[in-house]
Amino acid sequence: GQQVMQIPQYQHVQEGEDFTTYCNSSTTLSNIQWYKQRPGGHPVFLIQLVKSGEVKKQKRLTFQFGEAKKNSSLHITATQTTDVGTYFCLSNTGKLIFGQGTTLQVKP
């Protein structure tokens, strides 16, 4: 069945450094969504990417969808302590397939 692999599993950065998490699928995705889960919280929707090669920005966050629609990335520029949490990618084929998540720790 379809799988979405997400790396890295954990990332520790100094405040102000950049951060990137990657999702790779074994099959072509119709779309991909990204979610953030704060410690002790529940996943919160960030964005959806649909088009091949699509790039979307939300302030310091940049989301990309690969040309082949098999991979995606989330990049955070100049991390802040408020960015702490676990970031999940999600593909929807009827059944929602989540990546394993990347947990970001930011040292002030």
Next chain:
Amino acid sequence: GAGVSQSPSNKVTEKGKDVELRCDPISGHTALYWYRQSLGQGLEFLIYFQGNSAPDKSGLPSDRFSAERTGGSVSTLTIQRTQQEDSAVYLCASSPTWTGYGYTFGSGTRLTVV
């Protein structure tokens, strides 16, 4: 309501007892999902309801788990004869038929089996 409501927020039960977890999705959302998340782990798909279609139960880990969705709205996840490995946060999410707006998650039910 404005969001996805789950109850109870916390449940402690003895091994072997049955539990019922409730999810009240956003009004009008046709899709409803149940997931569970063990401590420090990712999200494990359990079951998916879409409108009046037969639910996708392929993620249920054993026949002790079952779920219903009455009237296309409220859903109940039932775990019979609970085991310690059932301890986790059970999350419900809903969305409208159309995509692009993401899935709205409830705050979850933290189940502890002692």
